[in-house]
Amino acid sequence: MAIEIERKFLVNTNLLPQLENGKKLTQGYIWNESNKSLRIRITDTKSFLTIKSGNNPLCRSEFEYEIPMTDAKELLRLCDTKIEKTRYLIPIENHTWEIDIFEGKNQGLIIAEIELSSEKESFFLPKWINKEVSQESKYLNVELIKHPFTEWREG
Template structure:
């Protein structure tokens, strides 16, 4: 079973910007959510994915991801999403031996900047960057599915 292991942190300052390797704007919406899984559609430029994620078990969860035609993603976001799509720019930033994903949110989640690092195991060591603030790995408010339903701007 494919497993995603990631740790999430709030971002402080903007010193990370000098290390950006790539960036892409993303729209993502949720088609279905329940206690055990979420189904997400993500559109980034001319690429799109359908992703099914299991429930978090600490920093781990099952994850299945499949490429889909971008025009299908647009239709799903318009017709099937259960709430407004998340709008964000994802920046890839190398720090130490890891590449971090930094998400700068727009729209109803403007003002929120989060970083996540994917790991090979739950106990894998990683170098903490100076721009990484409080860890929010287990805080459900920061899951994208919850940000779609309860945007950061309204907290």
């Protein structure tokens, strides 16, 4: 079984380095329950079907398979709503940070993610990291589909 260990952070955009070579991602969910989901993701040149399960936002089972682009486009049509974002990669020491700049109903949200080999693995925290939100499920893409960032109320 594949386990994804991922930590998520909000970003101080004033301290971010110049971002280059971003990849546009579009994704939707065929099914989306509290502890499992089936996602379709399309990038510029590849497409994937991903199954995720588990209740811990920090550590979940993940099974990801590349699928033909024509299949992915057809499956994405089955999704009521979609997430669109541009992903930038920033290598730092032994890790690669993924910076996701969301669009559409999640515009204004910028998340930095880092994948780790264990929950206790140490890593360098760049100065542009603002706040960790790994345990806040509202920042999961599967939740952003249901409750987009632009509809959040402060307080």
